[in-house]
Amino acid sequence: MSAVDLPDDPGALTPSEARSLFARGVAVPTSGWARGYAQANLIIVPRDIAFDVLLFAQRNPKPCPILGVLDAGQTSGPLLTGGDIRTDAPRYVVYSDGKKTAEPTEITDYWRDDLVTFIVGCSFTFETALVDTGIRMAHIDQGVNVPMYSTARRCAPAGQIAGPLVVSMRPIPAAQVADAVRITSRYPAVHGAPVHVGNPRDLGIADLSRPDFGDPVRIPDGSIPVFWACGVTPQAAVMESRPPLAISHAPGHMLITDARDADYQVP
Amino acid sequence: MSAVDLPDDPGALTPSEARSLFARGVAVPTSGWARGYAQANLIIVPRDIAFDVLLFAQRNPKPCPILGVLDAGQTSGPLLTGGDIRTDAPRYVVYSDGKKTAEPTEITDYWRDDLVTFIVGCSFTFETALVDTGIRMAHIDQGVNVPMYSTARRCAPAGQIAGPLVVSMRPIPAAQVADAVRITSRYPAVHGAPVHVGNPRDLGIADLSRPDFGDPVRIPDGSIPVFWACGVTPQAAVMESRPPLAISHAPGHMLITDARDADYQVP
Structure with a gap:
């Protein structure tokens, strides 16, 4: 599966330790990893449809809770300090014209300066x-x-x-x-x-x-x-619109963020 | 001030009655009008900066609570059923390249099909x-x-x-x-x-x-x-970026929406 050894207790890792293992090729589902830290869905689209995606999320906040957005071309941000969105999820799905074309463990080869990353809350x-x-x-x-x-x-x-x-x-x-x-x-x-x-x-x-x-x-x-x-x-809706390129995480292979689950709790 | 008579009790009007008076030329501050209904800030910008404005709001939700967004060119929506965003606020401010150029009571002459309207919560x-x-x-x-x-x-x-x-x-x-x-x-x-x-x-x-x-x-x-x-x-930030055209409501001259104040209360 991977040349990198799996940790004995993935739940005890910090988010950046987990992301760094995924960046080195570990490609497993993230359930139970980095306990206490918020895991997130990813949806990455070209800048020219990013406004529609963000507006779709604004109008449908329950299914599309946006935790963060990286500016076009940006590969890191406050939810993944020191990380790289192109390598730090364990596995991705690449869609061309709405059709799945690849499930790589990193998307560096697909990256373009006009790609906008949406980091979306996860249950x-x-x-x-x-x-x-x-x-x-x-x-x-x-x-x-x-x-x-x-x-x-x-x-x-x-x-x-x-x-x-x-x-x-x-x-x-x-x-x-x-x-x-x-x-x-x-x-x-x-x-x-x-x-x-x-x-x-x-x-x-x-x-x-x-x-x-x-x-x-x-x-x-x-x-x-x-x-x-x-x-x-939001993934399903984006795919229905058949954009030339869109990238998501692979199901269950989430982005592990630096935010704590508890940060999203209200009284 | 206006050829249209002011109502005896503006607080008793429905939002659509109030908007219709403003559309007919009444241009007064809205404090106390249509009691119980949510009044809102307006910021209207060309489509090409709308993504940045929406993203700014997403990143700064406390000062920029978005209640609704009208698609580019759209002049009505669920917060102003049967209304027209170009006439239904009592007074507007038009900015060109970040400078105030007019304070009209309607903006029909300024309207363009690429204008996106942000309806922003108000204290x-x-x-x-x-x-x-x-x-x-x-x-x-x-x-x-x-x-x-x-x-x-x-x-x-x-x-x-x-x-x-x-x-x-x-x-x-x-x-x-x-x-x-x-x-x-x-x-x-x-x-x-x-x-x-x-x-x-x-x-x-x-x-x-x-x-x-x-x-x-x-x-x-x-x-x-x-x-x-x-x-x-958000108005101040948009103006700092000096867009060729931006339109807001005039201070205190808010959009009266169909939403009730109570709709925005959480337990």
Whole structure:
């Protein structure tokens, strides 16, 4: 997989230590790495559609919580001090005209001075808070990726960027739904409170066992499906507009930022 | 002043009734109009600097709380249903190359299809909440505009947009400072909690009696100066970049939106 040894305890690394391992070729999912630090989605687009992407995020803050934006051509910034956005995620996906064309471990060869990087909040941040409060994550217990669904609900469009709201689903025990709402509403910068609790058909989701992204999870007895706005939403919308070039992180292979999960908590 | 009669009770008007009077030529400050509805700052710029302006707002959310953005050329939107951004504020200021060139009551003659309108939150929203809780506003009691100051603190720049943090100042009785913090922190979309409490020199303000914008207020005995991030900040920064054309509302002559003040309150 990689010539660089994996650390014994990836959770104990600092963000910059983790990023430096990824820059040296380690290409693994980041779940559990650099505990306590916020992981983020990446979406990188040419400057000429960056305004539409930023406006799309402004109009759809729940699925598109922007944590930071690097100016055109800029490869580092306050969320990755001393880092390089072209190498510091473990794996990327390159899209040409909206089609996936490569999944490299670094994007130096693709870099252009007109590329603008959006760093977008990720639900890993609130999952930690949920687990810390004793709410089990079924997908973690079942050893799979969280299931995600394109819904029938459209986001507010912006210029040439338009698309459906994408949601992630976590089964929550009925007695803990109120706690899950309360806890995640304290993280407005990472999707916040659920957008929907209960019947998936109201969102236009026909079959929970067939997610559009991620893996299906079994819903434990006594749990009901709870849906949160998902950071795949801006990626899906950008791809629908088929830009000549767009780059994202590979699913689960997030950017580990210098921000702490706790920084995004409101009282 | 105007051929259109002023209403007996401007506070009782709906936002669309108020906007329609302004469209017909009424050109007065909007303080007290359409009670309960959110008033907003306007900043209108050509499309080619709109990304930098939106990014500046994203990086400086306290002074630049964006409530809505109209696409290039668009003259209406959800915050002013059935309205027209070119006529519905009572008075505008037109800047050419960063210099004030006109203060018209409508901007139809200046309109271009590449103009992007930013609707920015305004402290009127939290002032209502403060007054409702029994915290008097000295500038209202003294019949003047709130005093505003350019500070020594720089905003995070974005592309060609850079400038100082501008703050508004309200003297608050010492026993009510905590309440003022608590109440305004519930309005993150309209500047939120104060950025500074007490000594103006820490902000680089040499003399409170000489504000950069608005009017000086006398500080009542037992009150201390409390400073909030101010919506003049994005205007000041845009003007510093000297765009060929930029348009704002005239001070105190705000856009009255269809959103309620209460819509911007968080628990």
